[in-house]
Every structure is written in C-alpha cells, then in structure tokens.
Amino acid sequence: MANSSDRKELKASWKPKAEVPSLSLKDVAKHSSRNDLWIVVHGGVYNVTEYSRDHPGGLDALAEVGGTDATSAYEDVGHSEDAREIMQSLLVGHLEGAPKASDTSEDKTPKVQVVRASPNGDGEQKTSSRLLGPRIELAAFAVGTAALVYFVRHTNLTIPSLPRSMDSKHSGSGGSFLQGFLLASATAAVIGVASVRYLSNVVNFDVDFSKLPAHKTASEHVPSSDYPTGVLMPRTYRKFALREKVELSPNGIFRFVFDLPTPTSTLGLPIGQHITIRGDVEEHSVTRSYTPVSNNRDLGRMELVIRIYPDGQLGKYLSALQPGDKVDIRGPKGAMRYRKGMSTHIGMVGGGTGITPLFQIIRAVCEDKTDNTKISLVYANRSEPDIMLRNRLDQFARDVPSKFQVYYVLDQPPASGWQGGVGRVNKQILQERMPAVSDSTKILVCGPPPMVNATKNNLIDLGFKEPGSVSKMSDQIFCF
Structure with missing residues (x-):
C-alpha cells in the first residue's frame, strides 16, 4: 500500500455488500499469526492473510501490526490508489465503537476555507x-x-x-x-x-x-507530456472487449489482447505505469493491477501477458474470459513514469511476472533510436518454461546489444546446456551485473516480496542509497 490517498476517501469507499459483524480489539488480537492475520484500519477489520504475499512490503510488514489497530502505521507509510478497492474485498468486520462510513460522510467533514484578511478583520475585502x-x-x-x-x-x-x-x-x-x-x-x-x-x-x-481554490477536480483525461491523452480514465472503470486470449505456456501464462474503442485509439499509459482490472469472483468484487506489454504506439489495442494462478483471487475470473467479453479496466496508476534521460544506466532485477513493468521500459528504450540509456537486466524464475517474454527480450539483446543486456537466473535449470545463473539473485550476481553506484544510475526491482526485500538489502550493502518505505521516482532503488 504505497503512495498517497485521502483518509476520508478510504472511509467513504467502505461500503460492504452485506452487514459485517461488530468486533472488539480482543477478537482481532486472536488473529495475529502469519497464517491468520487481521488488522484494523479506520474502524474496519480486514483479513490480510492472503493479501500479504502481494503486499509491497511483504509479510513481515503486515505481521508487525497483526491483530492490532494499524491505522497509524497505515497513514505513516501511505498507501496506493488500489488500496481502497483491495481492502474493501478483505473486510470481515467493524471495530466496536468506531464510526462507520455513513457516520463520517463527506458532508460532515469540516471544510477548510482560505480567505485573504481584510483591514477590518472580517475576512472579506471591500x-x-x-x-x-x-x-x-x-x-x-x-x-x-x-x-x-x-x-x-x-x-x-x-x-x-x-x-x-x-x-x-x-x-x-x-x-x-x-x-x-x-x-x-x-x-x-x-x-x-x-x-x-x-x-x-x-x-x-x-x-x-x-485566490485559486486549494483543489479542483481534474477531468478524467489529463493531457500533458507525462500523462498522455488516451482512452484510459484514472478514476473511472471503462469496459474493454477481449479480442484474443492465447495460452503461451502450459504453466498458466496467457496473452490477453483487448480492443480499444476505435482502431486509432491510444491507450494513454505513461511508460512504467499500470492498469487495474476489476472482476466479480463469488459475488465479491476483486481488483488486481497489471502492466501492459503494449504501449501508446500500438493503436487500437492493449496487450497483457499474465500468469494465472489457479488459487488466485482473480484467476478464476480471468480463466473464464472469452473473446467478446467486456472487462472493467481503469488507469493509469503508479509512481514510475519513465522519461528519456532519466538515468544513463538502469539496472533491473525482475522475478516471475514482475518482468512486465520492466519490459515496458526496456521496449521504450530499445525502440527509440534517440534514447541512449543503457539497461542491464537480471531476470529470475523457477524454471526455463517460466521465463516470460523471453523471445522479445532476446531479440532486443541481439538488435541493440550496446543498450540492452539480459542475464537469466533459474532455481531449477535444465540438466544440460544452461548458461545463465543458478539459484537465487545474490549479492555476487548483482555486483557483476548491475551498474556501478553513481548519481546517474538507478536500479528498478519488481517481483515477489521476498526477492524484492533480499535484493534491496543486497543493493544497499553494495553502496546504493536505501529507499523509503514508499518508492519515489527520485529513489536510487525503485521497487514497483
């Protein structure tokens, strides 16, 4: 749960489809183990056991506040734009004595108005x-x-x-x-x-x-160089029809191609950002974020490469999709917005499905002849069939070797012929494959929380600046 969002907006978003029980802190405290983890945020009681594997800070960050009122920690760290929807699906109760969403409506929230002081002190100039x-x-x-x-x-x-x-x-x-x-x-x-x-x-x-108001609601489409105009809406879901669904690997990797409204429509996704898909699973609304492998040059279409986990909350929904079905999608979202010249040399460490946001930047650099950024990628997976987008990564490495290099690491390499790394991404691999520490280098990391945390610690040991708990563009180590 990274980046900023308003506390009032979180409260207003808490609208359970059914009545939930009223629970005491003692009730919540019973669920404080790593396998049974509940927290309280703004009066709502949430079961975050399953979500802990997707949490950017990993299981440890949630375990520290398990069974307690984690509101302060939640606000101190910040939370992503997806947090409201994700937490709503995890709601299991309401804390006794805490105000409900209906009791804290926006209309009852004190308004802050700034006026210029007048000579007579009445707050209004004659x-x-x-x-x-x-x-x-x-x-x-x-x-x-x-x-x-x-x-x-x-x-x-x-x-x-x-x-x-x-x-x-x-x-x-x-x-x-x-x-x-x-x-x-x-x-x-x-x-x-x-x-x-x-x-x-x-x-x-x-x-x-x-004299301008402190805040004015922006339109859904915000045209700027960093926020390209397109069909996406950051706060409103739009329906996009599925054109094609192809199984790329027997281990659950699929390519989904969605039609944009017209053949010449532009997605409008800044490089490095992602979209959110919403689906109904067992009468509950579930959301997950994904990074397209297509970009704004691909007119009329949006392509996603997704690994579907059979036990995943959105896996059943995605598995059942057929061409012609319409899916709720919104965006752009995320703190990363790549721009040419951001760094002279970018190191990347990806794990499993974490390759997709990295691939988006790799593609932008490799396809732009005017972008001289160098990229060094270390991509870890369990086995060779798990390597996503390998053909396209290898093609970039062949076409522009001066700009892009990739090194694969496998937990379970083939019996013979494997020339990449074996085991996990350790400090030695990082030292050999990542750019040297300097003000003009940056490391991007995306993958399972344990891998991200281990990689981050190893990079800090190698001299890179420790990032904050919420990733920012200015961080030397940026974790998606």
Missing part, C-alpha cells in the same frame, strides 16, 4: 480597498509619465537629428519628432493601462494564484 492599489499604481504611472514629458521638453538635452531622408517627411527637426513620439507613446500607455484596469474590474479579472 471593493474600495481592493481597487485602491491599482488606482495608486495608475496615478503613479501618470505622474511619472508627465515628469518624463516635462523633462524632454524643458531641458537642454541634445537629441541627435534623424537622417535627412526620414526627417523630410515630418515637419520640424528630428528632435521635435522624437519629443512628439515620446509624448504620444506616454499618452497611449496611460490610456492603455487605464483601459486594462477598467476592463479587469468590469469582468472581475482580478485573479492570482493565492
């Missing part, structure tokens, strides 16, 4: 005082202009004459022409300033940054 400043400014400008004109006309300042060819078109000397020009310019400036001031007052154009 029209006369609001206009006094501009009027003084205008008067000062007029007096200064008059003084300038007087100076030009009544001093013995010698002003060079204009060339004779130009001077012949005007009566008088070049000096007289220049004096007239200054007088006309000053007069026009005074009239112009006065007109602007008057128009500003008439249309109430008196706006500055301090």
Whole structure:
C-alpha cells in the first residue's frame, strides 16, 4: 500500500455488500499469526492473510501490526490508489465503537476555507480597498509619465537629428519628432493601462494564484507530456472487449489482447505505469493491477501477458474470459513514469511476472533510436518454461546489444546446456551485473516480496542509497 490517498476517501469507499459483524480489539488480537492475520484500519477489520504475499512490503510488514489497530502505521507509510478497492474485498468486520462510513460522510467533514484578511478583520475585502492599489499604481504611472514629458521638453538635452531622408517627411527637426513620439507613446500607455484596469474590474479579472481554490477536480483525461491523452480514465472503470486470449505456456501464462474503442485509439499509459482490472469472483468484487506489454504506439489495442494462478483471487475470473467479453479496466496508476534521460544506466532485477513493468521500459528504450540509456537486466524464475517474454527480450539483446543486456537466473535449470545463473539473485550476481553506484544510475526491482526485500538489502550493502518505505521516482532503488 504505497503512495498517497485521502483518509476520508478510504472511509467513504467502505461500503460492504452485506452487514459485517461488530468486533472488539480482543477478537482481532486472536488473529495475529502469519497464517491468520487481521488488522484494523479506520474502524474496519480486514483479513490480510492472503493479501500479504502481494503486499509491497511483504509479510513481515503486515505481521508487525497483526491483530492490532494499524491505522497509524497505515497513514505513516501511505498507501496506493488500489488500496481502497483491495481492502474493501478483505473486510470481515467493524471495530466496536468506531464510526462507520455513513457516520463520517463527506458532508460532515469540516471544510477548510482560505480567505485573504481584510483591514477590518472580517475576512472579506471591500471593493474600495481592493481597487485602491491599482488606482495608486495608475496615478503613479501618470505622474511619472508627465515628469518624463516635462523633462524632454524643458531641458537642454541634445537629441541627435534623424537622417535627412526620414526627417523630410515630418515637419520640424528630428528632435521635435522624437519629443512628439515620446509624448504620444506616454499618452497611449496611460490610456492603455487605464483601459486594462477598467476592463479587469468590469469582468472581475482580478485573479492570482493565492485566490485559486486549494483543489479542483481534474477531468478524467489529463493531457500533458507525462500523462498522455488516451482512452484510459484514472478514476473511472471503462469496459474493454477481449479480442484474443492465447495460452503461451502450459504453466498458466496467457496473452490477453483487448480492443480499444476505435482502431486509432491510444491507450494513454505513461511508460512504467499500470492498469487495474476489476472482476466479480463469488459475488465479491476483486481488483488486481497489471502492466501492459503494449504501449501508446500500438493503436487500437492493449496487450497483457499474465500468469494465472489457479488459487488466485482473480484467476478464476480471468480463466473464464472469452473473446467478446467486456472487462472493467481503469488507469493509469503508479509512481514510475519513465522519461528519456532519466538515468544513463538502469539496472533491473525482475522475478516471475514482475518482468512486465520492466519490459515496458526496456521496449521504450530499445525502440527509440534517440534514447541512449543503457539497461542491464537480471531476470529470475523457477524454471526455463517460466521465463516470460523471453523471445522479445532476446531479440532486443541481439538488435541493440550496446543498450540492452539480459542475464537469466533459474532455481531449477535444465540438466544440460544452461548458461545463465543458478539459484537465487545474490549479492555476487548483482555486483557483476548491475551498474556501478553513481548519481546517474538507478536500479528498478519488481517481483515477489521476498526477492524484492533480499535484493534491496543486497543493493544497499553494495553502496546504493536505501529507499523509503514508499518508492519515489527520485529513489536510487525503485521497487514497483
């Protein structure tokens, strides 16, 4: 549960489909083991036992607050945009005496309003005082202009004459022409300033940054260089039809291709970010985040490579999908937004399905001839058939070896012919394969929590700066 979100929004999102029991802290304390883990957050009691394997901080982070009211820890660490939906599906009860969502509606939340103090202290500026400043400014400008004109006309300042060819078109000397020009310019400036001031007052154009509201709801599509315009909506689910579903490996790896609204539609996903899929599983709404392997160059389509776990909460839903079915998807989401020149050399450590956000960046770099970023990838899996996107990774390594290198590590390598690493990603492998520590290098890590935590600790031992509990773009070690 990383990044920021509003406490009030979490409370408002707590709308269980059925009544849940009222529980005491003693009841919650009975569920504090690593195999039976409950926590309390903002009055809701959540069973996070199954979710612990997906939690960015791993099981240990949740076990520390198991069986207790973890609200403070939850707020201190922060939480992701997905947290509200994920936690709603894990709700098992309500803490005795804690206010329910209906008791803490947004309408009852105190509003904070910032106003400018007025001279009479009533928090509202009168029209006369609001206009006094501009009027003084205008008067000062007029007096200064008059003084300038007087100076030009009544001093013995010698002003060079204009060339004779130009001077012949005007009566008088070049000096007289220049004096007239200054007088006309000053007069026009005074009239112009006065007109602007008057128009500003008439249309109430008196706006500055301090008068803007502290927060204004953004539109669903936010066009900017970092947030490309596309069909995705960050806060609203849209339905996308499944075009194709292909089994890539007998161990549960599938490719899903979804149609965008039109053949020329752009997904609108910043490089390094992900989307959320929502599905109904046994009358409960379940959400999971995935990173597409397609990008904004792939018009009209979105492609996902997903490993479906038979016991996964969303696995049954994804397994049952057939071409033509429509799926609820929203995004973009996530703290990483890759941009060219972010680092000169990026090291990557991926495990299993954690390759997808890394692949998105690899593809962006390798397909952009103007991007000179170097990438070194260490990709760990249990066995050779588990390696996802291998053909495409190997193709990039062949096409642009000066920019991309990959090193595979397997727990269970083939009996013969394997030339990659064996076992787990250890400190030695990292030292050999990752870029040296410098201000221009960054390490990206994505995979199972135990692997992520071990890799992070090894990187710190090698001299990389320890990241915070919530990953930020500025971190030298960024964990997805």
